[in-house]
Amino acid sequence: MKKVRSFFRKKDVVLIILIFVVLIFSILVSEKKGSKVVVQGKDFRKILSKPGTYDITENGRFLMKVEFHGNRVRVVESTCPLKLCVKTGWVGPGGTIICVPNEVIIFFEEKTDYDTVTW
Amino acid sequence: MWPSDSNDHRVTRRNVIIFSSLLLGSLAILLTLLLIRTKDQYYELRDFALGTSVRIVVSSQKINPRTIAEAILEDMKRITYKFSFTDERSVVKKINDHPDEWVEVDEETYSLIKAACAFAELTNGAFDPTIGRLLELWGFTGNYENLRVPSREEIEEALKHIGYKNVLFDDKNMRVMVKNGVKIDLGGIAKGYALDRTRQIALSFDENATGFVEAGGDIRIIGPKFGKYPWVIGVKDPREDNVIDYIYLKSGAVATSGDYERYFVVDGVRYHHILDPSTGYPARGVWSVTIVAEDATTADALSTAGFVMAGKDWRKVVLDFPNMGAHPLIVLEGGTIEKSETFKLFERE
Numbered sequence: 001m002k003k004v005r006s007f008f009r010k011k012d013v014v015l016i017i018l019i020f021v022v023l024i025f026s027i028l029v030s031e032k033k034g035s036k037v038v039v040q041g042k043d044f045r046k047i048l049s050k051p052g053t054y055d056i057t058e059n060g061r062f063l064m065k066v067e068f069h070g071n072r073v074r075v076v077e078s079t080c081p082l083k084l085c086v087k088t089g090w091v092g093p094g095g096t097i098i099c100v101p102n103e104v105i106i107f108f109e110e111k112t113d114y115d116t117v118t119w
Numbered sequence: 120m121w122p123s124d125s126n127d128h129r130v131t132r133r134n135v136i137i138f139s140s141l142l143l144g145s146l147a148i149l150l151t152l153l154l155i156r157t158k159d160q161y162y163e164l165r166d167f168a169l170g171t172s173v174r175i176v177v178s179s180q181k182i183n184p185r186t187i188a189e190a191i192l193e194d195m196k197r198i199t200y201k202f203s204f205t206d207e208r209s210v211v212k213k214i215n216d217h218p219d220e221w222v223e224v225d226e227e228t229y230s231l232i233k234a235a236c237a238f239a240e241l242t243n244g245a246f247d248p249t250i251g252r253l254l255e256l257w258g259f260t261g262n263y264e265n266l267r268v269p270s271r272e273e274i275e276e277a278l279k280h281i282g283y284k285n286v287l288f289d290d291k292n293m294r295v296m297v298k299n300g301v302k303i304d305l306g307g308i309a310k311g312y313a314l315d316r317t318r319q320i321a322l323s324f325d326e327n328a329t330g331f332v333e334a335g336g337d338i339r340i341i342g343p344k345f346g347k348y349p350w351v352i353g354v355k356d357p358r359e360d361n362v363i364d365y366i367y368l369k370s371g372a373v374a375t376s377g378d379y380e381r382y383f384v385v386d387g388v389r390y391h392h393i394l395d396p397s398t399g400y401p402a403r404g405v406w407s408v409t410i411v412a413e414d415a416t417t418a419d420a421l422s423t424a425g426f427v428m429a430g431k432d433w434r435k436v437v438l439d440f441p442n443m444g445a446h447p448l449i450v451l452e453g454g455t456i457e458k459s460e461t462f463k464l465f466e467r468e
Contacts, residue, residue, distance in 0.1 A: 016141055040165060081264050082383060094353065095360045098172045101262060105165050105172050114365060118375045118409055119336030119355035
């Protein structure tokens with residue numbers, strides 16, 4: 001019998017579905033990076049990904065001490081006069097800590113269900 | 120689904136259908152991914168200006184959004200010193216340093232001071248751009264290094280030198296004069312004005328630019344998200360790290376005045392920066408006032424006025440403000456929320 005040219009095998013479907021699964025999975029994974037906190041100052045940008053307490057300095061000058069707990073972050077101490085950044089307390093994804101005198105912004109990289117907050 | 124004879128790989132109708140649907144499916148997914156990619160071109164810039172933090176989120180199909188964002192930031196920094204209370208380059212300082220003298224100013228300054236006085240008139244002085252002396256007395260100027268609770272006598276004395284009617288205008292020559300020892304402070308309106316400028320700047324680069332700009336919790340929309348969706352804005356809980364409401368804006372602006380923004384505590388009493396021009400003390404009875412308006416200048420000035428008024432009579436704010444194009448949400452002391460019927464329109468997507 002003359003062999004008919006293969007057009008489309010079961011294996012092909014399995015392969016295509018597999019590729020789809022891997023693709024979608026990788027997209028989902030890249031969307032959820034996990035909690036990372038950005039500490040941005042005038043001349044620096046520091047990304048905190050591991051829990052712990054960090055000293056934030058700028059050109060060798062101590063500015064503040066930041067405590068990061070994975071899904072919460074706070075300023076423990078700061079050199080600014082009003083200490084509003086310390087008084088802000090714990091902040092989670094979507095929240096921002098601002099220290100105006102030191103010009104430091106602390107925020108989560110993670111996306112929230114809103115774009116911004118009025119305060 | 121598959122023929123039991125797995126050697127049957129001929130071009131049958133069924134195989135063609137399966138193949139083409141898979142092909143179309145993958146094409147569709149690829150296209151969607153591509154679309155998401157092209158849409159996701161919001162450039163974000165965070166920095167400090169206007170005495171607070173600034174976040175610029177902008178997108179343009181025409182030019183690099185980074186160029187727009189940097190131009191916006193530069194203009195915000197310009198406005199910061201131009202209308203500062205203390206900066207040597209400030210026009211406001213120049214006027215304050217020359218009391219009882221006509222000071223010639225540029226059109227931008229003239230219009231803004233005039234607008235500030237118009238808002239004072241509109242709110243019966245609940246918003247007053249001449250509380251400079253009071254702010255100085257409390258230490259809510261410059262770097263906030265001299266914060267203190269003044270004595271009653273000091274406050275009485277400062278109150279004598281407050282009142283927007285002491286600002287005189289000469290339209291013909293664009294001149295401004297302060298008399299009776301008042302000092303202009305544009306802190307309650309310059310941020311809103313700067314935010315309105317950001318939209319103008321963005322649109323001057325690309326009339327189809329979209330995005331928003333936030334400065335210290337006040338937000339001006341440049342254009343809808345991806346050109347058609349509203350931006351989702353949370354309203355901050357005045358006491359917790361939380362959001363108490365959501366609003367959806369495709370255009371316009373929103374501003375909040377809260378007692379948690381700038382304050383200090385003495386003997387367990389919180390003294391914040393929103394001073395009541397009639398008493399000379401921080402306005403009481405309210406935690407925050409959020410205003411949605413067509414423009415940020417209105418939202419900014421009226422959120423301050425609303426804060427001063429709401430502690431005494433929140434109903435007046437809820438009923439009167441919508442007529443001025445300002446839609447309020449008030450969080451009273453204790454956490455009770457009051458809002459106008461018109462505000463509720465922004466709570467829907």
